[in-house]
Amino acid sequence: MAASTQVRKSPALTPGLLAWLALLGLLLAIGVVSAIPVFTRGLVLTNMNDVVPWGLWITIDLSSIALGAGAFTLSAVVYLFGLKRYRSIVRLAVFVGFIGYTSALLTLIIDIGRPDRFWHPWVFWNVHSVLWEITWCITIYLAIMVLEFLPVITETKFFDRWPWMRRAAQILHKAAPVLALLGVLVSLLHQSSLGATYGIVKSRPIWFKPSMPIMFILSAVAVGPALTMAVAYVLEWITGKRRIDHTILRTIARFSGFGLMVYAYIKFWDLAAVTYYGRTPAVSEGLHLLNQQTPYNFGFWFGEVIIGIVIPIIFFLLPRFNRRPFYLVLGAFLAVLGVIFNRWNITVTGLYVPLSYSPGTLYHLPPGVYSPALVEWGVAVGILGYALVMLTLGTRYLPLFGNQEHS
């Protein structure tokens, strides 16, 4: 472990860095200022209501967990499939995953009505609930990521004082393959259960279909690694140091491209089955209403399919584009946008279509009306700020690209 202690100069406060820190401070301040009244006065400050009880914040939860999927995917590639040469990116992937999962938990704490009871799912079990299972899986997986990451943290200079901690972490590191296996199992479970959260709700025609969990996990596995790849490139551009071999990054992009193709394939048959071959009256009515009153089709085809799938596939797979890092990063960010679009569409459109239970013909519940309130956007900005702060601190103080120990 010669490379473990890295001597660092105190950071030079260039104007660029100062501006960046000021921006981060601003984002965090906006987040805090928005979150405080929500805690003190309640969710009444949001635009969520009894017809649309889930909104922007749930979208952020779903998206950030999906985007954290690079951690388990790349860990599996290295530790289960034995492709050792991708080892150099695992640390970054786990770190990005950690940021994604903690962002989701932060948002969730604000989103639930009783933040003081956040621990209830751990004590009061309802094993029939997908949401209970998700809470447990996310907790376990977060713990796994921390364990996977401890050796990296103990490599910092700070731990020079306690060499025994570093040794303990090294012993722990031997368990990395076991942790990775456990992480993969738990991730496969909860990434798909997040889709099942919607897919099992039989009273909502737009949601109720078995393809939901499959589409959730495929999109997560495809886009998560792409985000890690993009982060690696961006960090390289900012720090000016090439940390990860470009052939590795390009392979990851191509993997994501193929992943997106599989996702698109399932999505196509889902579309055909739900809206064409198997259209039930409830689904037809729901889609009709959505198309009449919202830009549903445009959002789906433009936001999810063109931006989120087609353009990234072109950038990731055509040699003309995928030799140029710029297009890979652009493609990754478009794919990320596509995932966010998709999670938003699923959450809000499913709730927009009103329930129907009355036996008569006159009484219809109004369609759900929802657009996020200012505090909701504020908290979203704060969460973005948190993610960027973590990334900045990690880049600065953690050996994210520290050379891999070949013990």
Added chain:
Amino acid sequence: MSKKKTKVKLELTRRDFLVVAAAAAGSVVAAEALTTGPLSPFANLKQGQLEGAVEAAQRAEGVGYRWGMVINLDKCIGCGYCQRACSATNDVAPDMAWNIVVEERGSSGNPFFFSRPCLHCEHAPCVEVCPVQATYHRSDGLVVMDYDRCIGCRYCEVACPYDARKFNWEKRTDVNEFIPTWGIAEVERRPRGVVEKCTFCIHRIDAGLERGLMPGEAYEATPACVNVCPVGARVFGDLNDPGSKISQELEGNASFRLREDLGTNPNVYYIPPKEGL
């Protein structure tokens, strides 16, 4: 270098593996003991709650009751008294009605009035999805809310096919205009951040049975909406007892339940209007 396939050596000796495996198993046992097991600081609480609920239910209903309601759409005149009595008795906010009454029309254009409490489904989607069992089935068929356990995730509200659940978006400060004209509040207001719904006036059922009164027959043991109905459109009682008023009512009339296609098996039955639906 890409040609050379290097195999990852799992750097685990058998000893290491055993240590890790033992640690993992140990922590599972420890976690179990600490959360639900004897070492848990919540063990007493949980056990107490469980016993309390089961005991109360068994004591109260002598096991074997199945509470249900019949709503006769042919009799209902749409006066909305049931909604008012419910709002007063359970201190419900005006925009969060547990019990709704609306104008409806059958397929041949015939007008009728439709009302809906919580249907207390046998296979309740809300009970299935709740991550903390804050809403659960009692053995007498009631779907109960535990306001002290609810975390306010609102999944039950999303999953309920009948729009029966409402969330407390803020701390209530409103003055209930139905009190005291339509009754007095018999239960506490629900705190901010939890979901609530119709309880079939569970407090009356339990207190009534304790005093030897039969819900559905004795006034004090019967839901407020049933008592107040001026035309007797609502009948409450034990569906398991073939001699009860509700069973007789179901015997003598054709009835249906809401969205039977969903398989939720509600305990609320409807008698259609004579002119048809």
